[in-house]
Structures are given as C-alpha cells and as structure tokens.
Amino acid sequence: MSEFELYCFAQSGNAYRAALMLNLIGADWKPIWVDFFSKGVQRTPEYRTDINEMGEVPVLVHGKKKLTQSAVILTYLSDLTGKYKPQGEDERLEALRWIVFDNQKVNGFLGPFRFLKNFAKPAGDPAVLAFLKSRIDGNLSIVNKRLTGRQFLASDKPTIADISMVAYLYYPAEEFGFDIAKDHPAVGAWLDRVKALPGWKHPYELMPGYPLGTN
Ligand SMILES: N[C@@H](CCC(=O)N[C@@H](CS)C(=O)NCC(=O)O)C(=O)O
Numbered sequence: 001m002s003e004f005e006l007y008c009f010a011q012s013g014n015a016y017r018a019a020l021m022l023n024l025i026g027a028d029w030k031p032i033w034v035d036f037f038s039k040g041v042q043r044t045p046e047y048r049t050d051i052n053e054m055g056e057v058p059v060l061v062h063g064k065k066k067l068t069q070s071a072v073i074l075t076y077l078s079d080l081t082g083k084y085k086p087q088g089e090d091e092r093l094e095a096l097r098w099i100v101f102d103n104q105k106v107n108g109f110l111g112p113f114r115f116l117k118n119f120a121k122p123a124g125d126p127a128v129l130a131f132l133k134s135r136i137d138g139n140l141s142i143v144n145k146r147l148t149g150r151q152f153l154a155s156d157k158p159t160i161a162d163i164s165m166v167a168y169l170y171y172p173a174e175e176f177g178f179d180i181a182k183d184h185p186a187v188g189a190w191l192d193r194v195k196a197l198p199g200w201k202h203p204y205e206l207m208p209g210y211p212l213g214t215n
Contacts, residue, residue, distance in 0.1 A: 004029035007051060007059035009036050010210035011119070013111055013168030015058035016203040017070040018077075021163050023206060024199040025083045033208040033215050037119065070167075071099045074160040086159045095154040095161035098146075105139045107167040110176075114168060118175050119212075137183075144184040151193060158197060166194055170202055 004022055008015035008031050022029040034057050035041045042055050052059045052068045060067045060076070067073050078085035086095040102108070113132040116124025143165065146153060154161040169191055173179040181188030194200065204210040 002028050002030040003062065005032050005061040006030075007032045007034050007057050007061075008207045009034050009057060010204050010207040011212070012036070012057055012207070013107055013114075013171065013203065014056070014070055015207060016170075017164050017167050018058040018060055018073045019203070019206045020166065020200070021074055021077050021084065021160070023201055024163065024197055025077060025081050026199060027077070027081075031207050035209075035215070037212060070164060071096075071103060074099070074164055078160050084158060084160050084163060086154055086161070091155050091159070095159050098153045098161040099164045101139075101142075102161075102165045102167070105135070106143060106165060107169075109135045109139065110168040114171065114175055117177065133178075140180065140184045140187060144186045147186040147190045152190070158194065162190070162194055166191065170195075 004027050006015070006018055006022060006029055008019055019031065034047075036057070041047055042052070042057060048055050051066075054068055056068060058068070058070055058073060060073045062076075065076075067076055074084075077083075086092045109132050113124075113129060113136060116129055116132075143153075150156075152158045152162050153165060169180055169187070173182075181191055209215045
C-alpha cells in the first residue's frame with residue numbers, strides 16, 4: 001500500500017497541483033481515478049459523504065488524514081517534508097498571496113474556460129468564453145510581469161506558489177486555442193524552469209484517464 005493516495009483525473013489542473021507536488025517530493029503515492037466525465041462520481045451523495053463534502057478533486061489521503069483543496073494539500077506536504085516550503089513569514093505570506101490569486105483569477109478562470117471549450121455538452125456559450133478569455137489574458141499578464149526578471153513567484157527558489165500556479169498551464173495549446181507560453185514569454189520561461197525540476201511530469205502522464213474513456 002502506498003503512503004499517499006490522491007483522488008484525481010488526468011484532465012484536472014486542480015488535481016495536477018497535488019500530483020506534481022507528490023512527484024517532486026519523491027513521495028510514495030498512487031492515484032485513485034475519479035470518473036468525473038462519464039459518471040460524475042464527484043457529484044454523487046456517496047462521494048460527498050465518504051470522500052469530500054465539497055464534491056471535488058483533488059483529495060489526498062495520508063494515514064487517517066483526508067485533505068482537500070489543493071492549497072491545503074500543498075501546504076500540508078511542504079510542512080511535512082520541508083520541500084518547496086516558503087521560508088520565513090514574509091515568504092510564506094507572499095506564497096499564500098500568489099496561491100489565492102492563482103486559485104481565484106488565473107487557473108480559477110482557465111479551468112472553466114478549458115472545460116467549456118473542450119468537454120462541456122453543450123459547448124460553452126461564446127459570450128462566456130470571451131469574458132473568461134479577457135480575464136485570463138489580463139491575469140496572465142500580471143503573472144508575466146511578476147516573473148519578468150525573477151526566477152520564481154514567491155522566492156528565488158521554487159515553492160508551493162509555483163506548483164500551484166502551473167495547474168492548467170502545461171495542457172496543450174490546442175485545448176485553449178491560444179499559446180500561453182508564447183503570449184506570455186516570462187511565464188513560458190518560468191514553465192521551462194519548473195519543468196526542469198527532478199520528478200516533473202506532464203499531467204497526462206501523471207494522472208489516470210487520458211485520453212478520455214481509456215481508464
Ligand atoms: N479550489 C479547488 C478547486 C477544485 C476543483 O474545482 N476541482 C474540480 C475538478 S478540476 C472539481 O472537482 N469540480 C467538481 C464538479 O465540477 O462537479 C482546489 O484547488 O482544490
């Protein structure tokens with residue numbers, strides 16, 4: 001039995017944050033596939049009673065602990081191992097600041113945009129997609145400015161803020177209809193730096209369920 005179990009699926013950038021962290025810290029972990037698309041398992045009463053009352057992935061199981069919300073999972077794993085942990089109060093608050101901005105405004109918009117564009121039936125309303133795209137452009141520009149002349153978001157070393165922010169950013173450009181790394185070059189260079197960390201893997205390699213319907 002693995003030390004950690006992670007409820008997840010390959011298309012989830014929210015779950016990727018936790019999966020990537022587990023891989024980067026060299027944890028003994030295994031994914032538990034959640035059939036999000038065909039069965040909507042996360043919306044069943046059983047899932048909400050037994051796994052996560054919020055009806056979401058990721059969920060991390062470690063011994064008797066069951067943790068949800070990727071920001072909580074990242075914090076827990078960095079406290080536990082000391083890896084990718086912001087150092088000192090200023091860095092800790094800075095990392096938290098970028099994680100909240102990411103959850104709400106960067107991947108918080110990118111995730112639904114990509115879902116509406118690729119997976120929703122019926123497909124997303126073009127007006128909604130256009131609204132989300134304009135927010136995504138504006139917010140990625142803020143991240144791009146932050147990363148111009150710096151190596152990582154909250155420190156001179158990679159921290160959980162970086163692991164949070166990459167959530168949806170490695171998925172193929174065709175799934176968005178625009179190329180994040182090209183449109184935001186400092187973000188592109190930083191994505192390469194994160195990709196070079198030992199243990200990095202693409203979300204489609206790290207979590208089960210890709211291509212859709214193959215698990
Ligand atoms: N803030 C949460 C977001 C989690 C989230 O929204 N996960 C999606 C999958 S990518 C989900 O499970 N949604 C439930 C649903 O749509 O029914 C986190 O970072 O963990």
